[in-house]
Amino acid sequence: MLIDSHAHIQGKEYAGEAADVIARARAAGVEKIIAVGGAGDMSSNTEAVALADSFPNIYATVGMHPHDAKDVGADELRALRELTSHPKVIAVGETGLDYYYNHSPHEVQRRVFAQFIGMARETGLPIVVHERDAAQEAAELLRSEGARELHGVIHCFTGNYEAACDYLDLGFYLSFTGIITFKNAEPLRDVVCKVPLERMLVETDSPFLTPMPHRGKRNEPAFVRLVAETVAKVKGISLEEVAERTSQNVQDLFAI
Numbered sequence: 063m064l065i066d067s068h069a070h071i072q073g074k075e076y077a078g079e080a081a082d083v084i085a086r087a088r089a090a091g092v093e094k095i096i097a098v099g100g101a102g103d104m105s106s107n108t109e110a111v112a113l114a115d116s117f118p119n120i121y122a123t124v125g126m127h128p129h130d131a132k133d134v135g136a137d138e139l140r141a142l143r144e145l146t147s148h149p150k151v152i153a154v155g156e157t158g159l160d161y162y163y164n165h166s167p168h169e170v171q172r173r174v175f176a177q178f179i180g181m182a183r184e185t186g187l188p189i190v191v192h193e194r195d196a197a198q199e200a201a202e203l204l205r206s207e208g209a210r211e212l213h214g215v216i217h218c219f220t221g222n223y224e225a226a227c228d229y230l231d232l233g234f235y236l237s238f239t240g241i242i243t244f245k246n247a248e249p250l251r252d253v254v255c256k257v258p259l260e261r262m263l264v265e266t267d268s269p270f271l272t273p274m275p276h277r278g279k280r281n282e283p284a285f286v287r288l289v290a291e292t293v294a295k296v297k298g299i300s301l302e303e304v305a306e307r308t309s310q311n312v313q314d315l316f317a318i
């Protein structure tokens with residue numbers, strides 16, 4: 063069994079196709095999918111929850127992507143806090159820092175990230191973190207906001223081994239996407255080789271980051287198998303072992 067630990071299948075890219083996408087995932091051995099809210103706008107959260115309500119093997123998270131941190135005020139935080147009480151909402155996020163695209167000012171991203179860490183602490187839910195070109199600040203902020211007492215994952219990890227160790231020290235899991243299948247990703251595959259499987263998740267981040275050999279097409283959760291196969295190859299272990307351990311990690315982290 064595989065689990066896609068991070069996908070945006072509630073998005074408009076799959077309008078009217080969710081049932082087919084979920085069926086194709088199941089046929090590829092992907093038994094559960096985490097529908098991550100907060101990429102785009104507030105509706106991505108309610109849509110993730112609606113999907114989790116309709117399909118027993120889909121779970122939802124609620125938050126707001128750092129790109130859109132500038133749109134998060136008291137009303138949005140209140141609405142998201144309310145959604146966390148839904149039984150199939152299993153984490154806060156995605157949230158974090160993205161200093162590559164800079165769609166929201168850094169100080170706003172930091173403020174909102176700290177607020178979501180606070181929400182995770184209050185609700186006792188784990189946190190799904192997006193971080194790009196901001197590893198040191200994200201790790202510092204997590205540390206200063208008491209994230210060590212939380213559980214969480216750094217999704218779509220693309221940093222170096224030093225950054226990986228920083229997050230592992232905080233007790234976080236690291237999740238890898240189809241980027242590890244790309245030809246030029248040799249440095250990231252070296253990180254995959256060194257990070258213990260016990261602390262690793264796999265994800266698609268659908269509809270983005272489609273793994274080889276489908277790169278250029280829309281991504282979907284069935285393709286998480288290609289990510290897991292690459293982890294297996296890099297580590298010199300079986301696909302079964304990767305599937306079993308990463309699925310166990312997802313279930314431990316999100317208590318599903």
Ligand SMILES: [Zn+2]
Pocket residue numbers: 156192193217218
């Ligand atoms: Zn992300």
Ligand SMILES: [Zn+2]
Pocket residue numbers: 068070098101156267
């Ligand atoms: Zn995402």
